[in-house]
Amino acid sequence: MGWEQIEISLPNCSSLQVISFPVVQLHLNRTAMRASQKDFENAMNQVKLLKKDPGNEAKLKLYALYKQATEGPCNMPKPGVFDLINKAKWDAWNALGSLPKETARQNYVDLVSSLSSSLESSSQVEPGTDRKSTGYETLMVTSEDGITKIMLNRPTKKNALNVEMYHEIMHALKAASKDDSAITVLTGNGDYYSSGNDLTNFTDIPPGGVEEKAKNGAILLREFVGCFIDFPKPLIAMVNGPAVGISVTLLGLFDAVYASDRATFHTPFSHLGQSPEGCSSYTFPKIMSPAKAIEMLVFGKKLTAGEACAQGLVTEVFPDSTFQKEVWTRLKAFAKLPPNAMRISKEIIRNREKEKLHAVNAEECSVLQGRWLSDECMNAVVNFLSRKSKL
Numbered sequence: 001m002g003w004e005q006i007e008i009s010l011p012n013c014s015s016l017q018v019i020s021f022p023v024v025q026l027h028l029n030r031t032a033m034r035a036s037q038k039d040f041e042n043a044m045n046q047v048k049l050l051k052k053d054p055g056n057e058a059k060l061k062l063y064a065l066y067k068q069a070t071e072g073p074c075n076m077p078k079p080g081v082f083d084l085i086n087k088a089k090w091d092a093w094n095a096l097g098s099l100p101k102e103t104a105r106q107n108y109v110d111l112v113s114s115l116s117s118s119l120e121s122s123s124q125v126e127p128g129t130d131r132k133s134t135g136y137e138t139l140m141v142t143s144e145d146g147i148t149k150i151m152l153n154r155p156t157k158k159n160a161l162n163v164e165m166y167h168e169i170m171h172a173l174k175a176a177s178k179d180d181s182a183i184t185v186l187t188g189n190g191d192y193y194s195s196g197n198d199l200t201n202f203t204d205i206p207p208g209g210v211e212e213k214a215k216n217g218a219i220l221l222r223e224f225v226g227c228f229i230d231f232p233k234p235l236i237a238m239v240n241g242p243a244v245g246i247s248v249t250l251l252g253l254f255d256a257v258y259a260s261d262r263a264t265f266h267t268p269f270s271h272l273g274q275s276p277e278g279c280s281s282y283t284f285p286k287i288m289s290p291a292k293a294i295e296m297l298v299f300g301k302k303l304t305a306g307e308a309c310a311q312g313l314v315t316e317v318f319p320d321s322t323f324q325k326e327v328w329t330r331l332k333a334f335a336k337l338p339p340n341a342m343r344i345s346k347e348i349i350r351n352r353e354k355e356k357l358h359a360v361n362a363e364e365c366s367v368l369q370g371r372w373l374s375d376e377c378m379n380a381v382v383n384f385l386s387r388k389s390k391l
């Protein structure tokens, strides 16, 4: 995804002919119809309720029409060539030329209506199936031998967490907290545990712009991390390979962390112009000392599995060749222990910290919301997406 997606969507949105043709046609067909301000507001609310992502191209059109409808023709200075996201948005808006505000408003309403019906009908392909409860797009969730296993399942993207995956993990954790399993395990499919936040999450800009994007991201992150803080049963991470970013910071909220000796632990927040999340600003200094936490969270020092174990972040390291067999044997034995006793013991160990953890989570999300709007963060994301940088 990433660069290819941006390259494909840019020509469509920056070309005057392509984008203005349907707009003009709609204008001619609708001289008698005018969307009211109420229709426009309803359409804006409807966009937030779309069950599926309409894709970057549609979102750029929505953005452009929204700006044209509310502010009129684009009179902003053109963003620099490396400011990919804002340039794509500027191009889309500018391509609408002098389209009247009322027509833009009508076209916005029409576009939302067509997106709602096409995304609605594509989600009805399998009638009667509730994807969220019977299957997942980004996870493999199984439950047997008293263990619910949540496996991150985007191996070709190194199990990067896209927005859908955040939602699905929350859903799977909530379901696991109520099912009849005794323990829950999080692991990754393929060679990575997880490469952390999917950096293409930053390219989906809603009509309200980057500020709205940052605000929504902070709300999502807070809810996501909250699910780990509140998870009532023993929660175990099986770190099958390298772990990056949020997949590392969350480990401080797990009850045991078993790692393959192939695993590494990397939190390159400063490199990305970002700041720590997952309550790591609180859990890491407690687990490994403030200085060691700063080496990881501020200077981005990558730890081997052995180092992470020596510092208390990892419970035990296993040779990769026997990792799966040894850990599953151990987990199956744990899962035979009386589940209520385990749950109550976890509660008494963790509960007095819960309030503090929720407060830390809220503060970290608020700081990150600001970081996501910084040049440092935007440049790092653009550099990754344009293949100029990797960790």
Ligand SMILES: CCCCC/C=C/C(=O)SCCNC(=O)CCNC(=O)[C@H](O)C(C)(C)COP(=O)(O)OP(=O)(O)OC[C@H]1O[C@@H](n2cnc3c(N)ncnc32)[C@H](O)[C@@H]1OP(=O)(O)O
Binding pocket: 001, 002, 156, 157, 158, 160, 161, 195, 196, 197, 198, 199, 200, 201, 217, 218, 220, 221, 244, 245, 246, 247, 268, 269, 272, 274, 277, 384, 389, 390, 391
């Ligand atoms: C809303 C909540 C936000 C919470 C805040 C969270 C913060 C974080 O988690 S910060 C950490 C973010 N992660 C990264 O910066 C990692 C970026 N990825 C990389 O540097 C590298 O991909 C790698 C070192 C993880 C792996 O390198 P390599 O073995 O060379 O593999 P590829 O780069 O070719 O990766 C294969 C494929 O996967 C895509 N991909 C991998 N990680 C991510 C990612 N985090 N975001 C988006 N895409 C990712 C990569 O682009 C490749 O895609 P294709 O080229 O389409 O095959």
